Amino acid sequence: MKNEKELVGVKEIARRANVSIATVDRVLHNRTGVSEKTKQKINDIIKELDYKPNILARRLASSKTMHLYTLIPAVSEETDYWSVPLQGIIQAEKEIMLYNVKIEKLFYDMNDKESFMKQTRVILESESVDGVLLAPAFIEEAIAFTDVCQKRKIPFVFINSNIPNRKNLSYFGPDLFYSGYTAAHLVNYLVEKSDQILLMNIAKDINSDYHILKKEEGFTEYFTENNPERIIKQNLDNTDYQSVKKTVAKVLRDYPDIRLIFVTNSRVSLVAKYLLEKRIEDTLLVGYDFLDRNIEFLNKGVIDFLICEKPQEQAYRGIKALYRYLMFEEKQEKEYLMPIDIIHRENQRFYRN
């Protein structure tokens, strides 16, 4: 590394404007106490010189810590999906720790609105909150919460699912409709025109599960002009294996032409378990999410394809967006839609969630 200097700083601006650096500092942070005239002059010079503050010096001088809060569902025995976004948060934290950033990680129970509310209160009662990352499972409550954030000028980003028309800094997550549409396009390559396709929704409360509904919409939309009648739809609001077993058995009996089962979320492993148990090998299986138990069945050849939208990266990017916005006043993309990845047994080992 070599010496080299020619950067303009407040000092140079102050010199050119015939003021002190303190005054320059004041207009930089548009604090009060500067006459319109000098303010104008300084701003002109800043623009002319295309002055970029030295982040290092700034951060060093103001020995403050940036406090970010994250609120996502806790991992439960029902699903360990959320451990993946958590990893993304931790990864981002490691990177920016050096720059005086602290991340407070809060969790709520996916089946308990009250736990969500409680945690939002924890955040709002904290004495120093600079930014919030939120996975908004409960729409109305999330709206109420982010309303307060907005009033307090606290920037917030959504991950995993979006709430339209909010003043969020950014959204990182899938386009759910196209996620289903993409799956359909792939599925269409895998079966013959005459084959039937089973679409399965497995979740406690399907009708309020935005993810499932949107994916299904995309999937069926794709097939509207392509023999829609061959899509068999089956909802199941019990997530235990026995229920899955019974239901799948029945449907396969009723519709013998089913050649492929598409499960709209990570519960695909339950169906896989059944197919493996019954040694059903001529039925293709497509589902969601790069989770250990799914990969296991992928490797065994029971699950054929997994669709995945980089949950870890969603959270990672979410944190980084908040950080960059607060630190550098960098503008952020309002909506960053994640790639829709197609995973099978052979490219699985290289995938990064």
Next chain:
Amino acid sequence: MKNEKELVGVKEIARRANVSIATVDRVLHNRTGVSEKTKQKINDIIKELDYKPNILARRLASSKTMHLYTLIPAVSEETDYWSVPLQGIIQAEKEIMLYNVKIEKLFYDMNDKESFMKQTRVILESESVDGVLLAPAFIEEAIAFTDVCQKRKIPFVFINSNIPNRKNLSYFGPDLFYSGYTAAHLVNYLVEKSDQILLMNIAKDINSDYHILKKEEGFTEYFTENNPERIIKQNLDNTDYQSVKKTVAKVLRDYPDIRLIFVTNSRVSLVAKYLLEKRIEDTLLVGYDFLDRNIEFLNKGVIDFLICEKPQEQAYRGIKALYRYLMFEEKQEKEYLMPIDIIHRENQRFYRN
């Protein structure tokens, strides 16, 4: 943001060791001029306190610029592939520019060893080189070059293709064998057992094209235990459209059972052009790389799948690895194999190269 302080710095270490901060600084950078005894003492204290230098202050105080060099093929009319990694370099540059890093971007002609050599000489004759990112198309020359780098303690990373047993800091790129293997696994879903598959290599000098050879190896390996005789292989060492046209026409005539064409690199668009021209719609087409001209045919439904290994991210990560290593002395992964992505018409719009 809120005030908060309790970090230990050189000052505290100096106080505990009864020396000045200058001495602490000396052992921190193991400079000469410190007695073994005090050095020992200071090192002990450093370890005890688990002292982590403040990067901000460090970077600020040493007003030096880090000079990185990149050497990749130039974009040519033959292929614009390399504009993508270049974007990755620029992206990384934007991020770390603020931290006093300069990136010197050099290019060479893929068909001209001498141009490569010349550029390596440019690098080696520069007065300040802190790190090098290299796409090593010419193996022997790259070895000679990186030998010198190693002697001079200049860290270097490879992207796009690896050279085994080198002391490179890191490699970011595909596992080519599995790239072909992955393609084969996908292809196997797309065709019937009785269908024939055409494997096409289109490149000037196929036998020294490591990428093509390795991918082909992976692809054919997959089919060894799966009717290998149905794979028709066709090399073509002219990259103009007329040659492609003639060759494809002939092969399709000779082997009427060909249901799918697999092109081992981004030249797939040439074949696509032909299929579109001749309105051949019942033949599937699979190839490589997320380039504009390929995506065009993807959208038209002529190309069915593209395999892609994030060339932009390769370069981006390469630069970041160098930066982190030099700045934070962070250890880097020796080999970071990129995911092998499967793109089709519907997930294409969300893909990030």
Next chain:
DNA sequence: CTTATATTCGGTAACGTACACAGTTTGCAG
């Protein structure tokens, strides 16, 4: 015991910004 020469070490000015505090100017009523 000098004098010369290494070898160790300490003091301190930067680096570019933030901010508390002190100082100066301006406006306006008396």
Next chain:
DNA sequence: CTGCAAACTGTGTACGTTACCGAATATAAG
């Protein structure tokens, strides 16, 4: 004009490191 806020501006120190300069001490040579 004087006084006295209010509005404006400048000075100085701090942030944690780096690195230069020179001082102190130790060691060797004469």
